[in-house]
Amino acid sequence: MRADAERSTARILEAAEAVLADDPNASLERIGDAAGVARATVHRRFSSRQALLDALSERLNERYLLVIEQASVRTAPPVLALHRVSEIVFELKMSHRFTITLASAPSREVQDGLDLLFTRLHAAGAITAAGPAWCRRVYLALMNEVYLLPDDAPELAEAGGRAGLLVRTVLGALGGR
Template sequence: MGKLRSDAERSMRAIMAAAEDVLSASPVATMEQIAEAAGVARATIHRRFASREALIEAMEVAAWREILEAVLAARPHTAPPLVTLHQATANILQIKPCWRFTLARPVPLSQEAQAVQAEVMGLCEAVLGKLLGPGADIAWARQVYLALLGEAAHGTPPASGPASGPESSPASGRDPDALATRVIDTLMHGVQRTA
């Protein structure tokens, strides 16, 4: 039973990974195109997912659970807030590029994914609240942080500076710790830094 379950789980992950690639390239791709990319029969996908929307919902739940696990691994309840924010940022920067299509939706389709997303956002606001202190506009800080995080994960590398050049593009594996430092420095100090 355990081997069957792990085989089914691997199959589902392979389908979701193929769907992510296909849907990133063409958001209107069909289940048939996804099946072809996954190297499985269309019937196999339909056995696992009742519809295209069900597949996308499963992808959203998986992506948001990965992000939640990444945030929890940064120990938001026990570590100093700056340490938590840096580690969570570095962790998330390793996940976001793998779920570019799925995480681009402003509101997930399923209630389950929305609940996990809300938990992540609550942890984010709690850490930012500890870091920025009373009187800070936490909702605004969260929005700015998320924008910086998205730019770091998917944006074009800057034209100059220590993190420039083709080797530093997100697709070629920029250093998540260096990117996390840049995101947090920009959040805390703006774009101008004194040397």
């Protein structure tokens, strides 16, 4: 893809995220207007509305893969990595609210990264639960619950924010300290 086409595609995706967060039924024409491109350009880049939604989901998944890398899941002390993953994911969830609603399950690569993190947490003695897939499912379920808490929830203040509450709760739920 040419550089200008890549820039147009990126602008369309950014505009789609913003416009659809406001109005999930917004037309592709409205998304094109917000991106500063013609509706025909949107249709050239994305053959259908579903193709655009799929691209938004794929883009979010790529960001999740970057989270695994940025949190140094492979090398950082595992509790620190868990906290960092949680912080970054909550930032993503807050800034990409519409796309989050599209995502069903993380990709296999993201799941593998989280499984590695929970394997490292177990090996370090931070949790007693040994099954990384189970730990990942508990983590993702609790993440959703913490995400849904109102900003003024007392639990958030007591734990120092969403990431703090999630990490403390996950470690406790998985037999950690």
